[in-house]
Each structure stands twice: as structure tokens, then as C-alpha cells.
Amino acid sequence: EAFVRFTYFYCFFHPVSGGDGHEIGNRRRFAAVVEMEIFLLLCNFFIYSQLMLYFDADDRDKYDKRFAANFTGSNRSFKIALVSDIHAGASVYREQVSKVADKLLDLHVDAVALVGDMVDGPLMNIEDLEPRTPWLNSFPFFHHFWNHEYYYGNAMEWFHEYDRRRVRVLDNKCDMFHGICFVGVNDFSSGNSGIRGHSMNLTEAMQNCSEGSSRIVLSHNPASVKSFSAEDLEKVDVVLSGHTHAGQYYVLVPIVSWLLPYFHGLYDIGHGKLFVSAGTLYQGAPMKMLWMSEIWVVHLVKDKS
Numbered sequence: 021e022a023f024v025r026f027t028y029f030y031c032f033f034h035p036v037s038g039g040d041g042h043e044i045g046n047r048r049r050f051a052a053v054v055e056m057e058i059f060l061l062l063c064n065f066f067i068y069s070q071l072m073l074y075f076d077a078d079d080r081d082k083y084d085k086r087f088a089a090n091f092t093g094s095n096r097s098f099k100i101a102l103v104s105d106i107h108a109g110a111s112v113y114r115e116q117v118s119k120v121a122d123k124l125l126d127l128h129v130d131a132v133a134l135v136g137d138m139v140d141g142p143l144m145n146i147e148d149l150e151p152r153t154p155w156l157n158s159f160p161f162f163h164h165f166w167n168h169e170y171y172y173g174n175a176m177e178w179f180h181e182y183d184r185r186r187v188r189v190l191d192n193k194c195d196m197f198h199g200i201c202f203v204g205v206n207d208f209s210s211g212n213s214g215i216r217g218h219s220m221n222l223t224e225a226m227q228n229c230s231e232g233s234s235r236i237v238l239s240h241n242p243a244s245v246k247s248f249s250a251e252d253l254e255k256v257d258v259v260l261s262g263h264t265h266a267g268q269y270y271v272l273v274p275i276v277s278w279l280l281p282y283f284h285g286l287y288d289i290g291h292g293k294l295f296v297s298a299g300t301l302y303q304g305a306p307m308k309m310l311w312m313s314e315i316w317v318v319h320l321v322k323d324k325s
């Protein structure tokens with residue numbers, strides 16, 4: 021960083037005139053090289069952004085067939101689409117959200133789990149974020165709120181809006197669907213939101229699950245698994261998470277993977293599994309590692325063993 025700052029000030033504030041002829045020539049050549057490098061850097065930034073938008077805005081569906089010893093679905097199998105971290109409203113708008121909706125319609129799943137950070141803006145901007153495809157009536161949606169839902173005004177406004185659109189918001193609640201218990205827990209930091217009784221509580225969230233039913237937990241931050249009691253964790257078959265973005269940028273991958281207990285992919289927890297998505301879209305700058313925008317399709321079937 022010090023070298024970059026020195027180079028910047030040297031080139032733009034150090035005069036290229038004055039001194040011996042060869043010194044003037046050296047400074048001019050040096051300034052020209054740095055100007056070219058800055059130009060190439062800006063070009064690379066633009067090209068990389070466009071590559072990301074072209075290749076990665078079309079989400080990659082990743083398929084996992086999971087044999088569950090405790091599968092209680094009313095059908096022989098059950099397919100869940102895991103969608104997380106759309107961040108609609110920051111640098112994500114209707115075009116990108118529409119691509120996600122179209123992709124979901126092509127997957128022919130039984131339900132969609134919206135695992136947090138769906139929005140990154142106030143409710144007043146929702147008309148700019150809605151997809152062109154009427155997707156919300158195509159299959160059941162289960163959603164729970166995490167950190168970014170609390171950043172803009174009163175999070176309860178989003179609660180009511182999702183409820184109005186028949187999205188099942190699981191804030192420390194559960195919902196039985198086709199013999200499977202879908203469970204949603206609130207954010208780590210939701211206890212500081214000012215909303216009474218809004219702290220994360222898996223025990224409370226699972227209390228209305230049918231005895232012995234398969235339990236699918238929606239928990240945006242995979243690190244929350246560390247806070248679950250051993251007793252509760254033994255009742256959980258699958259945890260669906262996101263939040264990490266798998267670093268999002270290549271330069272951050274070594275740091276993020278070192279800092280976080282669960283980074284990306286599939287992990288064993290208790291007798292169940294933890295899925296950590298790299299996110300369906302991106303946060304902040306419209307840049308992300310190529311082919312890392314994901315929609316997981318988790319296919320649960322009865323274990324025949």
C-alpha cells in the first residue's frame with residue numbers, strides 16, 4: 021500500500037520538467053508506464069465485472085441426492101431449492117432477480133428455502149426488485165430473516181410484506197409440509213433489533229414439529245450451528261445456510277476460509293448435514309468469482325439401508 025501511494029504521488033505531483041535531460045526522460049517514461057498500468061487496471065475491472073454479469077448472473081444449480089434415514093416425507097422423495105443472498109436493492113435489480121425466478125421455475129422442485137439476505141434496501145423500492153415472472157405462486161416458499169433484513173427501517177415491514185405474498189416467514193417458528201418440518205431461526209444479532217422476543221431460539225422454533233418428523237432448519241449464518249445445543253442438533257436432519265458468499269472475491273478466499281468455521285459446501289453435523297451456499301447472487305460491488313452463484317437442489321429420499 022505504501023508503494024502504491026508513493027507511486028501515485030510521485031507520478032501526479034512530481035514535476036516531469038527540471039533537472040538533467042535523462043532525469044526528465046526517466047520521469048516521463050515512469051509516469052507513462054504507471055498511467056498505462058492504471059488504465060489497464062480500470063479496463064480489467066470493467067472486463068471482469070462484465071464477465072461476472074454475463075457468466076455468473078445465470079445461477080448454477082448444484083444437485084445433491086441425500087439419503088435420509090429419518091425421511092418422513094409423504095412422498096417417496098422431496099426436492100428443495102436452496103436460495104440465499106440475493107441482496108436485491110443494492111446493485112441487484114429486477115433483471116437479476118428475474119433470472120433467479122426463471123431458473124427456479126425450470127428446476128421443478130417441491131419447495132424453495134429462502135435462506136436470508138434476500139433484500140438490501142427499504143420496502144419502498146420493492147417495485148424495482150420484483151421479477152417479471154410471477155414465481156411466488158409456483159411453489160411453496162419458506163423464508164427466515166437474517167442480518168441484511170434488519171438494516172433498512174423496521175424489519176417487521178418486510179415480515180408483513182412476505183406474509184401478504186404468501187411466503188411462509190419462519191421467525192423462530194416451524195411449518196409442517198408434506199410430512200417434513202421446516203424450521204427457521206432468527207439472526208444471531210436479532211436480539212439487538214429492538215423487536216421483543218426476537219432472539220435466535222432453535223428449541224422454541226422446533227417445538228411444534230411432529231414427533232419423529234424430518235427437520236430441515238433454515239439458518240442463514242452457518243456459524244449459528246455452533247450455538248445449537250447438542251440435544252437440539254440431534255433432532256436436526258439438514259441445515260440450509262448461506263451468508264459466507266464463499267469469500268465472493270478470489271483475494272478474500274484464504275482469509276474467509278480461515279476465519280469461518282463453515283465456509284462453503286457440505287459438512288457433517290450431529291447425525292445430519294449442513295449445506296453452505298456461496299449465495300445465489302452477490303453483495304455490494306457487482307463482482308463475484310466466476311460460476312459461484314448457486315442454487316442448491318437438495319433431493320431427500322428414504323434411506324433403504
